Amino acid sequence: MCIVGGGFTGLWTAIHLKQADPSLDVVLIEAGVCGGQGSGRNGGFVMTAWSKFGTLKKICGTQDARSYARTVQQAVSDIGSFCEVNGIDGNFHQGGWLWTATNRAQVDAWKYTVDELAAAGEHPYELLDPAEVAARSGSASHVAGIFEAAPATIHPGRLVRGLAEHARKLGVTVLEGTAMTELGGSPAPVVTTARGSIRADKVVLSISAWATAIAEIRRSLVVIASDVIATDPVPERLDAIGWGVGLSISDSRRLVNYYRTTDDGRVVFGKGGGGLALGSRITSSFNTSPDAAEQVRAQFTRTYPMLCDVPITRHWRGAVDYSATGLPFAGPLARQPQILVAAGFSGNGVGPSYVAGTALADMVLGREVGRLPESLRRPRGGRMPPEPVRYLAGRVVREAVRRKEAAEDLGRTPGRLLAGVASLDPTGFTDRGNS
Numbered sequence: 001m002c003i004v005g006g007g008f009t010g011l012w013t014a015i016h017l018k019q020a021d022p023s024l025d026v027v028l029i030e031a032g033v034c035g036g037q038g039s040g041r042n043g044g045f046v047m048t049a050w051s052k053f054g055t056l057k058k059i060c061g062t063q064d065a066r067s068y069a070r071t072v073q074q075a076v077s078d079i080g081s082f083c084e085v086n087g088i089d090g091n092f093h094q095g096g097w098l099w100t101a102t103n104r105a106q107v108d109a110w111k112y113t114v115d116e117l118a119a120a121g122e123h124p125y126e127l128l129d130p131a132e133v134a135a136r137s138g139s140a141s142h143v144a145g146i147f148e149a150a151p152a153t154i155h156p157g158r159l160v161r162g163l164a165e166h167a168r169k170l171g172v173t174v175l176e177g178t179a180m181t182e183l184g185g186s187p188a189p190v191v192t193t194a195r196g197s198i199r200a201d202k203v204v205l206s207i208s209a210w211a212t213a214i215a216e217i218r219r220s221l222v223v224i225a226s227d228v229i230a231t232d233p234v235p236e237r238l239d240a241i242g243w244g245v246g247l248s249i250s251d252s253r254r255l256v257n258y259y260r261t262t263d264d265g266r267v268v269f270g271k272g273g274g275g276l277a278l279g280s281r282i283t284s285s286f287n288t289s290p291d292a293a294e295q296v297r298a299q300f301t302r303t304y305p306m307l308c309d310v311p312i313t314r315h316w317r318g319a320v321d322y323s324a325t326g327l328p329f330a331g332p333l334a335r336q337p338q339i340l341v342a343a344g345f346s347g348n349g350v351g352p353s354y355v356a357g358t359a360l361a362d363m364v365l366g367r368e369v370g371r372l373p374e375s376l377r378r379p380r381g382g383r384m385p386p387e388p389v390r391y392l393a394g395r396v397v398r399e400a401v402r403r404k405e406a407a408e409d410l411g412r413t414p415g416r417l418l419a420g421v422a423s424l425d426p427t428g429f430t431d432r433g434n435s
C-alpha cells in the first residue's frame with residue numbers, strides 16, 4: 001500500500017495502518033521532507049470542529065455532526081496522549097482557544113454557531129465578559145469573546161518530524177525527496193516517481209493543496225496562502241501581560257488573525273487569505289512574502305501595541321487547501337475507488353487530520369469507518385468556478401474582504417456593494433454566522 005504526501009494526514013494514516021496490521025507493507029513517499037509544507041509550517045493550533053457545527057449540521061445532519069465534532073475533540077487529547085506514550089516532544093499544551101472580536105463589527109460573530117450548538121444540546125463554549133477576554137489574551141484590543149477548553153497548541157515541526165520517525169520505527173518505508181510524477185494503472189494503481197514505480201493495491205493521496213491536480217477534486221478546492229511571523233523570545237514580556245503558553249487566540253475576520261505563544265516565549269502570529277494560486281499552481285511565492293509579512297506585523301502590533309518594539313525574527317507562508325464548505329473530506333475517488341484522497345482542511349487540519357488518518361486506514365483495511373460520517377467522504381458544497389475565472393474572481397473578492405475589514409477596524413460601516421462582494425468569499429476559519 002502506498003501513501004503519497006508526508007504531512008500529518010499521510011503520517012497518521014501510515015501509523016494507524018501499521019498499528020492495526022503490523023504485517024502490512026506501507027510505503028510513504030514525500031516530494032520534499034516530511035512536514036516541509038503545511039504540517040511543519042502551521043500555527044500549531046490543534047482545534048476541534050465545533051466552530052463549524054452549523055455547516056456540519058447542514059451537510060451531515062445533527063447526529064453525524066455531533067458525533068464527528070466529538071470525535072475531533074477527542075482527537076485533540078489523543079494527539080497529546082500519543083506524544084506522551086511515544087516520547088514525542090511536540091510541545092503539546094491543552095490550554096484552550098479564545099474566539100474573539102477585535103472590533104465592534106466582529107462582536108457576536110460566534111452567535112450563529114453557539115445558537116446552532118445550543119439547539120443541539122451542545123455547549124463547548126463559555127461566554128466571557130470583555131474584561132476576562134482582555135485579561136486572558138493579554139490585550140484590551142480584544143473587546144469580546146468566547147472560550148473553548150478542548151483545543152491545544154503544539155510545535156508543528158517537532159510533532160510532524162516525531163511522527164515521521166515513529167512511522168519509520170513501526171516499519172513504514174518513508175522515502176523523502178520522492179515526488180509522484182504520474183498516477184496510472186487500473187484496476188491496481190501505479191505510482192510513478194523519478195526513482196521507479198510503485199504498484200499498490202490501494203493508494204492514499206494525502207497531498208493537501210496539491211490535490212487540485214486531480215481532475216475529480218480540482219473544482220472542490222481553492223488554494224490560498226497563509227502567512228506567519230514569529231518574534232524573538234520575550235517570556236518576561238508575555239508574563240507581564242498575562243498571556244500564558246497553550247492558549248490559542250483568533251479574531252473573527254474572514255482574513256483571520258490567529259496567534260499563540262511558544263514554550264520559549266515567542267509570539268507566533270498568522271493571517272489567512274494571503275494570496276491565491278493561479279491555476280492552483282503552488283509556486284515559490286508560497287514559501288515567503290516580505291510584503292505579506294509586513295501586513296501580518298501590522299496586525300500583530302494593532303492587536304498587541306505594547307509589544308510593538310519586539311523584533312520579528314522569522315516569517316514564512318504556506319498553501320492552505322480550502323474546500324467550498326470549509327470542511328475536510330477523506331474517501332475513495334468515484335472513478336477509481338482504489339485511490340483514496342483527503343483534503344479540504346481549510347486551515348484547521350492539525351486535529352482533523354488525525355481523524356482523517358484513522359478513517360483512511362479503516363477504508364484501506366476494509367473495516368467499518370466509524371469516525372468519519374459518510375457525508376465527509378467526498379467533496380461537498382458545490383464547485384468552484386474554472387480557471388482563470390476562479391483566480392480573477394478570487395482576487396476581487398479577497399480585496400473586497402480586505403477593504404471591508406480595514407473599514408471595520410476604523411469603526412466604519414462598509415458600503416453595501418463592498419459588503420456584498422466580500423460575502424461571496426467561500427473560505428473561512430469558522431462558520432459564517434453574521435460576519
Ligand SMILES: Cc1cc2nc3c(=O)[nH]c(=O)nc-3n(C[C@H](O)[C@H](O)[C@H](O)COP(=O)(O)OP(=O)(O)OC[C@H]3O[C@@H](n4cnc5c(N)ncnc54)[C@H](O)[C@@H]3O)c2cc1C
Binds near residue numbers: 004041207
Ligand atoms: C501557514 C499555515 C498555517 C496553518 N495553521 C494551522 C493551524 O494553526 N491549525 C491547524 O489545524 N491547521 C493549520 N494549517 C493547516 C494544516 O497545517 C494542515 O491542514 C495539516 O497540517 C494537514 O496537512 P496535510 O498532511 O493534509 O498536508 P501537508 O502538510 O501540506 O502535506 C502534504 C504533503 O504532500 C506532499 N506532496 C504534494 N504533492 C506530492 C507529490 N506529487 N508527490 C509526493 N509528495 C507530494 C507535499 O510536499 C506535502 O509535504 C495551516 C496551514 C498553513 C500553510
